Amino acid sequence: MRHAWLCIGLIVFGCEGKAPPDQPTTDGSLAVDAPGDGGSDVTTAKVSGKVLDYFTGDPLAATAITTVGLQPELATTTAADGTYSFEVAVGSKLFATSTRNNFLNTRNATTVVAQLPVIENLYALASGDVGRQFATANVTAVSGTILIAELQNDLGDPLAGILPAAITLVDGNGALVTGVSAPFFMNAADVDPSLTMSTAFGAAPARARVALLNAPPGTYTLKVNYTDANAAAATHTTSVTITAGGATLALSGGLQANSSTAAITDPSFATDIYPRLQKASKGGLGCASCHNLTGAGSVLPYDNTDPAVVLAAIKAAVGVINATTPAMSTFLTKPLFETTPPQNHPNATFLDVNDPNYKLFLLWITLGTKP
Ligand code: HEC
Incomplete structure (x- = not known):
């Protein structure tokens, strides 16, 4: 699983643009992109923009950015014009924190990486400006x-x-x-x-x-x-x-x-869960970008064309479904954001237990994992 993350570990050396190409790893093997969708087999998307002063809108150079919500977390620094970029697995939700002298460490609103590149400005709040808010209030x-x-x-x-x-x-x-x-x-x-x-x-x-x-x-x-x-x-x-x-x-x-899950009261695997496990390019949450035969999550492939095969694998894997305490199923805990780092999974798909898809998965397990 280390292979697929090589590029991300090296972002500061300019690994940007499209999904990372196949490239040699330190142990000599190849980090291969998953097969399947021909050329459109996107597993990561570029997140880029500028870090701006929240109150003045001025771009901020030399500002450190770190993520919260990935394993491993990413770190980069803005260029002279305030720009930054990094690559994140599709289907991820994370927070970017900006750190700079004379500014408060600023945890930005959620960054959502669905399928396409994300252009998003980040912000930092200057100490003086924050002091003014307290004084005004x-x-x-x-x-x-x-x-x-x-x-x-x-x-x-x-x-x-x-x-x-x-x-x-x-x-x-x-x-x-x-x-x-x-x-x-x-x-x-x-x-x-x-x-x-x-x-x-x-x-x-x-x-x-x-x-x-x-x-x-x-x-x-x-x-x-x-x-x-x-x-x-x-x-x-x-x-x-x-x-x-x-x-x-x-x-x-x-x-x-907004969510379209509220109307689903008795979810079945084939109709409601399996489609959500698929790649973002197939309308899913992106799990199968990694969870395929050769990807980082090959421990449990989700992309077999037969939902029954995928369900059997999920049930055979230890701890993935916990019928006694459904919320303890790793099917839920792995893609759930850890409020106390480190993260226990390469990315988080559910920010908290209020996520509509989290609730849907939980309901499916609670009602007995209907095929
Ligand atoms: C960026 C790649 C990636 C994505 C996307 C991803 N996973 Fe994973 N997943 C992994 C890796 C790598 C592991 C094995 C290491 C670990 O357990 O963290 C794993 C492990 C798991 C496990 C434990 C498997 C076992 O047999 O113990 C479950 C369950 C799981 N993931 C569910 C999901 C679900 C559900 C999604 C989508 C909502 C998802 N993952 C998305 C990479 C990914």
């Missing part, structure tokens, strides 16, 4: 952390009109996180204590943002209650991690929060 820095979430509806438009009481930060037991300030809404530039509800500011794209100050370090769920398009009460949940003295950016809601 008239909040004394205790942990000194700042969480800024962009609020969107399910169509990706700004979610305006949300009251402070509808926004909470809760821990793993659903209890309110203590020490964190009341939510402050932001105008086009900064926190604005005069705003009594979330309000969209700016053009193309307009944003409605909320800031929470002084959250203690930890991984929490940001909950935003809103009224959906059918006038029904709904909640967006977003997993957020606060690091000591750091800044965290998050997206609450948005197009990604």
Whole structure:
């Protein structure tokens, strides 16, 4: 499995562009791309963009970027014009953290690598600018952390009109996180204590943002209650991690929060699970990019054309399905993001247990792994 990752280990030496080519490894063997789809056998996608100063938009040179959510994690540094790039397995969800002198370590909103290259700017928050947010909000820095979430509806438009009481930060037991300030809404530039509800500011794209100050370090769920398009009460949940003295950016809601899995109440392997295990180029979550006969995940191939063969292999492998405690199945725990590093799998497909596909897989196991 080390072979396929050689390129990623060497990203700083310019291994960018398309999926990594076959290349010799240190033990002399060849890292071969998986066979199958002819030329379109994409296993990794390029993630690139610039790191920008969050408040001024200026590109930031010489800024370190590290990932959270991969095994091994990636690291790179921005060029003089602020640009960065790295290669990530398709079907991955991860966080990029920017580190620079006089800036807070900034954990960016989730990067989602579906099938195509991703162009995404990352941000870093300058200490001085963060100090201004505390001063404007008239909040004394205790942990000194700042969480800024962009609020969107399910169509990706700004979610305006949300009251402070509808926004909470809760821990793993659903209890309110203590020490964190009341939510402050932001105008086009900064926190604005005069705003009594979330309000969209700016053009193309307009944003409605909320800031929470002084959250203690930890991984929490940001909950935003809103009224959906059918006038029904709904909640967006977003997993957020606060690091000591750091800044965290998050997206609450948005197009990604949508899912087509809710209607599936009695999933079967052939209809609902097997298609999701396939490569992204075949409409799946990308598992089979690695889980094929010659790929990094050859320990358990998912790409046999007969779903019954794949299901038999899954059931034969020890621990992959845990009928007694379904959530302990490695079928779920391997692709699930580890909030406490290191990751236990090359990539994470499910950020948290709220992921619709995670819930679907869990339901399938709970109901007895129907073929
Ligand atoms: C980037 C490559 C890659 C992708 C994509 C990938 N895996 Fe894996 N997976 C591996 C490797 C390598 C291993 C073996 C090492 C380990 O257990 O982490 C593995 C191990 C596993 C195991 C344990 C197998 C066993 O026999 O113990 C399961 C279960 C698993 N993966 C499920 C999945 C699922 C489900 C997906 C898609 C949602 C997925 N993986 C996507 C590379 C990948």
